[in-house]
Amino acid sequence: MKWISLADREVARLERIAIIGASLCMLFMMLVVALDVVMRYLFRAPLGWGYDLVANFLMVGATFLAVSETFRRGGHVAVNLFQNMMRPNVRRWVDAASALMVIPVLLAMVVTGWQSTARAVARDETIPGIVPWPMWASYILVPIGAGLLMLRMGAHLADLLSGGKGHVPETVDHQIETTDPAVDTRPEGDER
Secondary structure, eight states: OHHHHHHHHHHHHHHHHHHHHHHHHHHHHHHHHHHHHHHHHHSSOOOSSHHHHIIIIIHHHHHHTTHHHHHHTTOSOOOOTTGGGSOHHHHHHHHHHHHHHHHHHHHHHHHHHHHHHHHHHHHTOBOOSSSOOBTHHHHTHHHHHHHHHHHHHHHHHHHHHTTOOOSSOOOOOOOOOOOOTTSOOSOTTOOO
């Protein structure tokens, strides 16, 4: 269906923006931690604000901004022991039922995350410390990430219900490849 592919493209565009944000959070996290280590051990003057920035903002951003793209690529931990034994049609309906159960949870995360953000703005909540970081900037990352994943789940569900395979790559059997010359993995009769 045309509207499903259009929705998928728009969600993918938002995911690209979010994954850039998550990548920047990771980059800044590494820079702040490295700077803190240098300042602590070379100059005996650790960054008093580094831990708060990393723990309350950058880690949250790196996690929640990447969650939808990770789902799209099939990167979340999944128990697929029985899924690989199912016929494709049955697997599609199981995936659809799973998406139907996850969407309300994500909606609850969006609503409560937004309420926490609004409350933090209204109360002017900050983290006590050297730098009074505003808490709303940390809280807003949860409804953004959960909302984006909810949109991805909706596109995934719509595709499944319309007869598609969904937007998660098929699971692959990962076989161990060896580079040990003593182990011959060639088919019998292959004398190359």
